[in-house]
Amino acid sequence: MGNTNGYLPLFETKSSGRPFLIKLYVLTIFVAICMIWVYRVRYLPVEGVLERWAWIGMFFAELWFSIYWFITHLVRWNPICRYTFKDRLSQRFEKDLPGVDIFVCTADAEMEPPIMVINTVLSMMAYDYPPEKLSVFLSDDGVSELTFYAMLEASRFSKYWLPFCKQFNVEPRSPEAYFHNEPLDDHVNDKEWLFIKKLYGDMKNRIEVTSKQGQVSEDIRKEHKGFSEWDFVSSRHDHQTIVQILIDGRDPLAMDSEAQRLPTLVYLSREKRPHYPHNFKAGAMNALIRVSSRISNGPIIMNVDCDMYSNNSNSIRDALCFFMDEEKGHELGYVQYPQSMKNVTKNDLYGNSMKVIFKMEFPGIDANGGPMYIGTGCFHRRVNLCERKHCNEHEVDSKRESDMKIEGNARDVEEECKALASCAYEENTQWGKEVGLMYGYLLEDGMTGFSIRCRGWRSVYFNPERKAFLGLAPTTLLQTLVQQERWSKGELHILLSRRGPFFDGYKSLPLRLLLSYCIYFLWAANCFPTLYYVVVPSLCMLRGISLFPKVRDFQFCYL
Numbered sequence: 001m002g003n004t005n006g007y008l009p010l011f012e013t014k015s016s017g018r019p020f021l022i023k024l025y026v027l028t029i030f031v032a033i034c035m036i037w038v039y040r041v042r043y044l045p046v047e048g049v050l051e052r053w054a055w056i057g058m059f060f061a062e063l064w065f066s067i068y069w070f071i072t073h074l075v076r077w078n079p080i081c082r083y084t085f086k087d088r089l090s091q092r093f094e095k096d097l098p099g100v101d102i103f104v105c106t107a108d109a110e111m112e113p114p115i116m117v118i119n120t121v122l123s124m125m126a127y128d129y130p131p132e133k134l135s136v137f138l139s140d141d142g143v144s145e146l147t148f149y150a151m152l153e154a155s156r157f158s159k160y161w162l163p164f165c166k167q168f169n170v171e172p173r174s175p176e177a178y179f180h181n182e183p184l185d186d187h188v189n190d191k192e193w194l195f196i197k198k199l200y201g202d203m204k205n206r207i208e209v210t211s212k213q214g215q216v217s218e219d220i221r222k223e224h225k226g227f228s229e230w231d232f233v234s235s236r237h238d239h240q241t242i243v244q245i246l247i248d249g250r251d252p253l254a255m256d257s258e259a260q261r262l263p264t265l266v267y268l269s270r271e272k273r274p275h276y277p278h279n280f281k282a283g284a285m286n287a288l289i290r291v292s293s294r295i296s297n298g299p300i301i302m303n304v305d306c307d308m309y310s311n312n313s314n315s316i317r318d319a320l321c322f323f324m325d326e327e328k329g330h331e332l333g334y335v336q337y338p339q340s341m342k343n344v345t346k347n348d349l350y351g352n353s354m355k356v357i358f359k360m361e362f363p364g365i366d367a368n369g370g371p372m373y374i375g376t377g378c379f380h381r382r383v384n385l386c387e388r389k390h391c392n393e394h395e396v397d398s399k400r401e402s403d404m405k406i407e408g409n410a411r412d413v414e415e416e417c418k419a420l421a422s423c424a425y426e427e428n429t430q431w432g433k434e435v436g437l438m439y440g441y442l443l444e445d446g447m448t449g450f451s452i453r454c455r456g457w458r459s460v461y462f463n464p465e466r467k468a469f470l471g472l473a474p475t476t477l478l479q480t481l482v483q484q485e486r487w488s489k490g491e492l493h494i495l496l497s498r499r500g501p502f503f504d505g506y507k508s509l510p511l512r513l514l515l516s517y518c519i520y521f522l523w524a525a526n527c528f529p530t531l532y533y534v535v536v537p538s539l540c541m542l543r544g545i546s547l548f549p550k551v552r553d554f555q556f557c558y559l
């Protein structure tokens, strides 16, 4: 699909349009909706105050549902699909690939077991990407020495796991998921496979035993001086910054078992003090942005929740096909992947797989202008998080955005990073307002993404055939309700906030895109007409008031 200059794009976009019959079906529903409106207006009861008001209420509820239905179909009408050309990326830019910094967030060693966290970390370290350009940072808001110990184990295991993945083209690159999927019978004679499986099994066992004990034994503590930091930790809400560079990618001695370089691996637990707000995940992300700028300063940042491992080792290269495309890449702020879940049951009782959102709505929103940032599985340009301004005169060019040369030995760098992740660092600065992820919102990611879009950056949704990430959905009704409540309140908060669509948004974003986002912004508000529709007709029925048409009432259609 080259243009007249013979230029071959790094990605292409195709309409995955809806079949004609479905469009026809949608149109028939539209006609039915119009008929309901006509019915409500025509048959407005003339007698009985109660009857009249109940009827008017029904009219408004139906009006609301119709508008919501309209917006939903505005989004679903013409979805698009993206395809990348990674071979072209390699041909043109293999030597100029940008540094990529990956952030993994964890907050609680009990709810998010260290073995799960390091599986995510290992899957990120094993991306098909030059290791000297890859850095993985774990932010631990739970300041758990168990998680630190697991990271230490992971840093050692990675020396065997990474070459193994590359040699045998392993997928997925989370060892737990890989060994779970691979039947032992297929590998009984494969010495190397059995060796790595045993290595992983032993490590898992050590980590789980230590986690069960609830603390790290004295023998293990002697293995790394980093454990001494925990002597000064009063509680998870009151402690100094802990930064440990577990693998220094610049160090020529940091090699895997095949004498190849390793990616940088860093453990961070930012400072927390009771009288400073910690701003949850947004605070953790901002500390990561600053610390990583001192350690590796990759122009591309990717972040995931700790329960979401990489299921596709090509995701970085896929994302770069968008960022580095010469024609369209410069205006792109972030590439969002879907949040696919690994643990949904067959019947998916609570609708946690979010199939409709990621299969139907996001491809449609992408067609209407680009998806929102959903907080995980997203690649950002560092500049859009640090300055968040996009101006055409200074177009960003990833391949020339040279990585800052990081000087100093690892211990000195760690000391400097401590100040960057301290509570006081953000005082009297624009962090959380104009810079980094925004504070004060239940959905810090949604608000930050919206604000990035308002500043002129574009976004892309990419859903490759092999899922890029697999995460864990809530498993109980209560957990699901808590999550849904937070999301719906958070979306409403964005809608009404001073940085939301009514104030900043309508000036900077096209109406079609704003309406598309409204599917989620109005999610919570849907509860009022729904409650009305559920409660009032039933109460009216008890009083013999009928609010729905009888079959013969549809005669009006023929009049």
Ligand SMILES: O=c1ccn([C@@H]2O[C@H](COP(=O)(O)OP(=O)(O)O[C@H]3O[C@H](CO)[C@@H](O)[C@H](O)[C@H]3O)[C@@H](O)[C@H]2O)c(=O)[nH]1
Binding pocket: 105, 106, 107, 108, 112, 139, 141, 279, 280, 281, 284, 304, 305, 306, 307, 339, 374, 375, 376, 442, 443, 444, 445, 483, 486
């Ligand atoms: O103080 C905190 C609280 C949470 N987290 C991490 O943030 C992530 C998401 O938190 P979680 O409690 O798991 O929320 P979910 O509802 O599962 O998260 C979804 O919704 C969030 C927005 O509310 C997004 O940020 C997430 O990416 C998205 O997966 C997890 O990795 C946590 O470890 C922190 O690092 N620090």
Ligand SMILES: [Mn+2]
Binding pocket: 305, 307, 472
């Ligand atoms: Mn979660």
